[in-house]
Amino acid sequence: MTTKLAQLKPLRKLMPIMVLALLGAVLTNCETKNEENQDMESTITKEAFGTSGDGEAVDLYTLTNANGMVVQITNYGGIITKWMAPDKDGQMADVVLGFDSLSNYVAGHPFFGALVGRYGNRIAKGEFKLDGETYNTLVKNNGPNHLHGGTKGFDKKVWQAEEMKEGSTVGLKLTTTSADMEEGYPGKLDVTVTYTLTNDGELKIDYQATTDKPTVVNLTNHCYFNLTGLKRDVLDHVVKINSDSLVAVDATLIPTGKLISVTGTAFDFREPTPIGARIDDESDEQIKMGGGYDHCWVIDRVGNNMALAATVYEPTSGRVLEVSTTEPGVQFYTGNFLDGKLSGKGATYSKRMGFCLETEHYPDSPNQPQFPSVTLRPGETYSTSTVFKMSVRK
Template identity: 80%
Template sequence: MISYVAFALLSVFFLNCQSKTEDTQTMKPTITKEAYGTLADGQSADLYTLTNADSMVVQITNYGGIITKWMAPDKNGQMADVVLGFDSLSAYVKNNPFFGALVGRYGNRIAKGSFTLDGKTYPLVTNNGPNHLHGGTVGFDKKIWKAEEIQGDSTVGLKLTYTSADMEEGYPGKLDVTVTYTLTNSGELKIDYLATTDKPTVVNLTNHCYFNLTGMKRDVLAHEVSIKADSLVAVDATLIPIGKLIPVEGTPFDFRTPKPIGARIDETSDEQIKMGGGYDHCWVINRADESMLKVATVTDPESGRTLEVSTTEPGVQFYTGNFLNGAVSGKGVTYTKRMGFCLETEHYPDSPNQPQFPSVVLRPGETYNTSTIFRMTVK
């Protein structure tokens, strides 16, 4: 028979547990702001810390909309930073290989730095071999965005706005862009992209976060990946689409069931693996419409940390840090080859020059509107 004292102690224990659960459910997420540094032209950047009810922390700066930190728990509740990045604004300005950044006007590559729209050819800078990459020399990742804090009962957010002038980096049209980050109490970071233009233009916005679910303890080759795609966009040696889709079945690109990143990443007998030096390709999502759809899942078996990616986009560029070479470091880590992976939700590379691909043309009176959700969980 349980004693009165033991019963009382058990009652207190269960009441405390119930109280903690209720506190978590009713606790409001928070957002704070601090100065982050000054650019050479005198513009100031700020750093925003978003914290949800479970103490998950995401830090974002209005310089480039960069996600600088994401603190997430492992299966034992131990928190660690799961995104590659640097310790200061100056390091992002000097070194950044697009760590955590908003990318635009056009994420990914455009062949030979030009495209034709409505019969007119627009030359762009070639900043990636013979091709144009991620919006040019001073793309959206290097701009100071106007920031507005958003406080909700169960969510917290940061709204970023920027107006790209007509012909900035060679792109036609004045483009008004709004990107909203929203952190939820269920571990989701939702990114909503909106844009309008006063002239016909092309737009393909994405986020270039590099993840490492071990907390940067080791490379990502043991991470297990699944991608909801039966085909991918075939590319040439400069990673420009050759105009056709190829099936993933029987190739190192088949992630329809979970497989470790490192299982077949070095099979250079595969022509596409050889082209990318590993994975740096756009998978074509299996979808019936443009609704939100879970398209990829990545798990670190040791920590149990799991990233789920959902999007309204038709493709996802899966990149495995093939060009990281140890030349840059941050957060006490040297970023060597395959230290991080990206899942860049997007339209296909070089779509402005590939009329058979889904269109990336935005015209006056239309609204560019896409969304992506990164959800961090534990298995």
């Protein structure tokens, strides 16, 4: 017994040292994990991006979520310039068309990633009536019609920007004021658009506006997506649109006033279908009108809450884009007018290199009283939301 006690005495002396060492290891491990968690927090940073055509300073904001997804937005036009998203193997790639420099945007582009207003889409002949008064000075910048807010719409404004961080999300709040009769629209319009990036891969866009005179408003984002990472055209992307009907258009892409069923047409995406499967079916009069898809689908929905409008799957990368919105329609556009004259990020933007899902009220609604109203009056708040969610399917 004496011998055994003698053998234990050194161990007793070592016990406090061993406990301290173990505690130190635990603390070190906790510190390491805390550092890792800090490294994975969502962040937003700001850097100078150049000057606008009017000489205003422009910034670029980088939003990064805890999973490494990156969205870059500039306060010039509220443009989404980059969206880095993983494929099924975890490889990151940019999935939106655009440029690396502000000068390319200022030089002119087909609304890559931009906020569009006051009125997204077309207004026939650049005029409309409101409360018995005719407004006919909207610029005709798309054949005989007005398109996307005019010569200097919201896509060319330098917005005031405010960085946001709340919990696990980061965001960017953009504000601007459009003067009474700016681009031919009545009323001073105060606008706020907030982008929020979540750890679930969602980019939420909240739009709000108020006016001091009756006016019309239809705001949207004009992001061109390519889920291959800009490697090739989008014809193999598989699309599902939750819609039974379509806003029929004439040869200038102005609504005829009729909603037509998609059943038995090239516009039936109620089941997942590759974009290229029927895009050149010129036996369909509407395909001929748009040179492919450039139409507004009526979203199947109940009430005014958020509804899933469309889902897009790219088989090679496994990337999935889901679009949900409070809006009644979504303009599905397949880059029919891209002609290869523009390039960026190592890609040439040729025909059908990107697709858009522009959540919106229907085109030419100010002249179509049977369509959902786009009129905003003093004392009211225009409020609408859209969520673009990126994920992968393995």
